[in-house]
Amino acid sequence: MRNLQKKLSLGALLVLTACGGDSNAGDTNPSTTSHERDASHAADGPPRADTGAATDSAVPGGGARDDLDAGRLTDADTSLDAGSLGDVEPLLRGSREALSVPRATDLNPDPHVIEINLDAHIASVDIGSQQVKMYTFNGQVPGPRIEANVGDRLIVHFTNHLPVETMIHWHGVRVPNAMDGTPLVQAGVKTGGTFDYSFVLTDPGIYWYHPHLDSSEQLMRGLYAPIIVHEPSEPVGLGEEVTLVLSDLAFSSPGVAGFPDDGAAALAAGRDGTTVLVNGQEPRTLLVQPGARLRMRVINTAANRFFKLRIEGHQLTRIGSDGGLAASATTMYYLLLASAERADLLVVPKGKAGDRFKLQAIPYDRGTGGTADPVPLLTLQLVGGEAEAPSPLPARLRAIEPLSTSGATKVAVKIERLGNEYMINGATHHAPPVVGKVGETQHWRVSNITYYDHPFHIHGFFFQVLNPRTNAPVLPLEWRDTVNIPQSAQLELLVKYDDRPGRWMYHCHILDHVETGFMGMLNVE
Ligand code: C2O
Ligand code: CU
Numbered sequence: 001m002r003n004l005q006k007k008l009s010l011g012a013l014l015v016l017t018a019c020g021g022d023s024n025a026g027d028t029n030p031s032t033t034s035h036e037r038d039a040s041h042a043a044d045g046p047p048r049a050d051t052g053a054a055t056d057s058a059v060p061g062g063g064a065r066d067d068l069d070a071g072r073l074t075d076a077d078t079s080l081d082a083g084s085l086g087d088v089e090p091l092l093r094g095s096r097e098a099l100s101v102p103r104a105t106d107l108n109p110d111p112h113v114i115e116i117n118l119d120a121h122i123a124s125v126d127i128g129s130q131q132v133k134m135y136t137f138n139g140q141v142p143g144p145r146i147e148a149n150v151g152d153r154l155i156v157h158f159t160n161h162l163p164v165e166t167m168i169h170w171h172g173v174r175v176p177n178a179m180d181g182t183p184l185v186q187a188g189v190k191t192g193g194t195f196d197y198s199f200v201l202t203d204p205g206i207y208w209y210h211p212h213l214d215s216s217e218q219l220m221r222g223l224y225a226p227i228i229v230h231e232p233s234e235p236v237g238l239g240e241e242v243t244l245v246l247s248d249l250a251f252s253s254p255g256v257a258g259f260p261d262d263g264a265a266a267l268a269a270g271r272d273g274t275t276v277l278v279n280g281q282e283p284r285t286l287l288v289q290p291g292a293r294l295r296m297r298v299i300n301t302a303a304n305r306f307f308k309l310r311i312e313g314h315q316l317t318r319i320g321s322d323g324g325l326a327a328s329a330t331t332m333y334y335l336l337l338a339s340a341e342r343a344d345l346l347v348v349p350k351g352k353a354g355d356r357f358k359l360q361a362i363p364y365d366r367g368t369g370g371t372a373d374p375v376p377l378l379t380l381q382l383v384g385g386e387a388e389a390p391s392p393l394p395a396r397l398r399a400i401e402p403l404s405t406s407g408a409t410k411v412a413v414k415i416e417r418l419g420n421e422y423m424i425n426g427a428t429h430h431a432p433p434v435v436g437k438v439g440e441t442q443h444w445r446v447s448n449i450t451y452y453d454h455p456f457h458i459h460g461f462f463f464q465v466l467n468p469r470t471n472a473p474v475l476p477l478e479w480r481d482t483v484n485i486p487q488s489a490q491l492e493l494l495v496k497y498d499d500r501p502g503r504w505m506y507h508c509h510i511l512d513h514v515e516t517g518f519m520g521m522l523n524v525e
Pocket of ligand 2: 455513
């Protein structure tokens with residue numbers, strides 16, 4: 001019986017694949033004013049007992065697709081499950097697991113320590129329609145998913161078997177400065193070299209890891225992976241979880257991931273890939289139950305691309321972003337997720353068994369034009385009978401202290417473009433560092449005097465976005481590390497430096513813009 005269910009669930013996974021995703025995100029108007037848009041990715045449930053074994057069947061680079069195709073789920077099959085809830089649960093779980101990024105194997109028996117090996121090397125990765133030669137962590141794209149609880153220590157033994165130097169940055173995680181994985185704090189790990197990272201995951205939320213050396217190219221070649229940090233005391237019943245890592249892929253030659261050689265103007269725009277990937281694969285199908293709330297942790301790990309997300313015929317409820325849950329939920333029909341932004345999203349699927357609807361990236365113009373048509377990311381297919389109505393969300397998801405402008409030091413950051421380069425306060429690549437003190441709160445005003453959007457990222461510290469009209473943080477309160485600054489807009493941020501002095505960075509997370517000058521230093525003393 002177990003086997004049968006397993007088989008069924010594998011079959012279900014395979015189902016579709018439909019959408020051919022090559023186009024860009026966007027055109028429409030930047031309808032939102034601020035940053036209530038981000039994306040998140042979905043992963044699967046709460047931390048599992050781990051070893052990654054449960055998930056090796058599907059996703060990136062996995063070898064099981066052929067068998068999967070043998071088990072295509074038909075409408076007739078789904079009607080079998082229309083009855084009892086108990087029967088579809090394994091099917092639903094199997095579908096989530098098959099879609100998920102395989103987890104890293106934890107080598108440490110201590111339940112509060114996650115110790116993993118990461119080996120960067122070139123491998124052939126199955127993206128659905130073809131094998132692609134990519135840069136990988138442990139042979140998979142995205143790299144192994146890390147799931148932990150707040151307070152756990154993460155130890156990573158990193159070995160580099162790529163032909164180029166690299167290093168790993170833990171995006172958004174409040175690491176000690178020496179663990180930040182940038183050229184400011186460590187030498188590149190050479191081919192054959194190793195480096196050990198070790199730090200405590202102090203905050204809940206949706207994070208990710210990626211190289212910080214030749215970042216745009218190395219990300220496009222496949223080096224990125226999700227980190228989910230759970231808060232055991234968060235409200236219960238938010239829904240079954242799935243992490244969705246959104247990215248795209250360009251080909252330097254047929255079957256080889258990488259940017260084709262583009263000129264300075266292309267970099268200054270920010271190069272999108274030609275194929276959109278979700279958890280390393282072309283669009284697939286996820287089985288969901290009518291009425292059963294689904295929690296999608298979405299991460300935009302694309303080197304440059306934005307995703308403006310919507311689910312056909314459904315509302316999205318955004319409950320959090322980078323640094324965990326927001327103070328309260330917000331409901332919307334679409335959500336812009338600029339590169340490096342994350343979103344914690346809930347959706348309650350409507351309809352009956354057999355119905356399908358898509359998660360799509362709809363057109364958005366970040367200054368480079370955009371496509372006319374929506375890009376499919378994932379098909380949601382309903383199975384089973386209507387679930388019991390989910391319990392209402394608590395009005396307050398989490399208590400967050402607002403930062404205050406009173407006593408905050410002002411910092412002005414002006415972004416301009418000169419030819420094909422970006423300038424920070426009039427300097428390309430060499431703006432003087434912003435200097436902060438441990439314990440100080442700073443009030444950054446970032447003025448984007450260009451016709452391009454820029455997702456603005458500060459290393460090491462969370463910030464709150466300020467509403468200049470109220471002189472208080474934007475509601476609902478939340479902790480961000482990356483926020484999109486629309487073209488010709490200005491954003492104000494409040495950031496408080498806790499006791500982790502060192503040499504940090506701030507930059508645009510359209511990584512081609514880093515190459516073209518949009519990179520600044522933040523020295524905390
Ligand atoms: Cu994703 Cu400098 O960071
Ligand atoms: Cu930019």
